[in-house]
Amino acid sequence: MLKLCGFAASNYYNKVKMQLMEKGVPFAEELVWASQKDEVLARTPIGKVPFIEVDGWQLAESQPIGEYIEEAYPEKPLLPRDPMARAKVRELIEFIELHLELVVRRLYREAFFGGTVSDETKKEVERDLAKGIRAFRALAKFAPFVAGAELTLADCAAAQHLPLVSMATKRIYGRDFFEDFPQVAAYVKAMNARPSMQKIVEDRKANAKLMAEMAAKK
Numbered sequence: 349m350l351k352l353c354g355f356a357a358s359n360y361y362n363k364v365k366m367q368l369m370e371k372g373v374p375f376a377e378e379l380v381w382a383s384q385k386d387e388v389l390a391r392t393p394i395g396k397v398p399f400i401e402v403d404g405w406q407l408a409e410s411q412p413i414g415e416y417i418e419e420a421y422p423e424k425p426l427l428p429r430d431p432m433a434r435a436k437v438r439e440l441i442e443f444i445e446l447h448l449e450l451v452v453r454r455l456y457r458e459a460f461f462g463g464t465v466s467d468e469t470k471k472e473v474e475r476d477l478a479k480g481i482r483a484f485r486a487l488a489k490f491a492p493f494v495a496g497a498e499l500t501l502a503d504c505a506a507a508q509h510l511p512l513v514s515m516a517t518k519r520i521y522g523r524d525f526f527e528d529f530p531q532v533a534a535y536v537k538a539m540n541a542r543p544s545m546q547k548i549v550e551d552r553k554a555n556a557k558l559m560a561e562m563a564a565k566k
């Protein structure tokens with residue numbers, strides 16, 4: 349059986365988990381923390397999660413993992429058949445991850461982990477996020493799903509990453525950078541009502557609690 353490895357507070361882990369649940373693919377989970385320890389690097393070459401293990405293979409990076417799952421489990425596809433429609437879904441994922449999530453990630457240390465981020469970084473993130481949000485606005489459909497009428501892999505990514513943009517910008521700048529793009533909050537609410545997301549949110553909370561307990565013991 350396919351094994352999903354990582355931790356439930358990870359948005360990239362949950363991107364894959366949502367895909368598996370939405371498709372009804374049976375899977376097991378193993379709690380693995382991101383790490384540079386040899387035993388972790390032996391399973392995921394840059395020490396990041398998620399990775400999957402299947403039939404003796406290990407595969408890292410959520411996007412190739414997602415593409416593998418689509419090909420290995422073609423029932424209930426989360427990529428459209430039409431080549432351009434498929435490419436547009438992948439384009440949205442790239443924009444959400446490269447130009448929103450990876451930009452806002454630079455704030456997480458202060459927004460979520462009790463650290464600090466320099467004023468210079470905050471200014472750079474503000475500038476880069478404005479560009480990323482403008483691009484995302486031009487691409488996102490919310491009709492009702494992020495790429496159009498059907499649930500796709502782009503929703504598995506968007507449902508995890510978009511709330512982080514709102515949460516982190518609220519904490520760092522005192523305002524949600526999506527505040528004048530109300531379709532985002534309505535979309536996140538609708539996605540959170542799906543059984544897959546309810547399970548993800550429940551597991552994420554339990555994992556975050558475990559992380560807090562571990563941090564308190566250090």
Ligand SMILES: N[C@@H](CCC(=O)N[C@@H](CS)C(=O)NCC(=O)O)C(=O)O
Pocket residue numbers: 357358359360361382383394395396397398408409410411
């Ligand atoms: N591009 C990677 C990103 C994965 C990622 O950044 N995972 C985080 C957890 S959400 C991680 O492992 N961080 C540890 C690190 O950066 O060393 C993917 O799509 O899987």
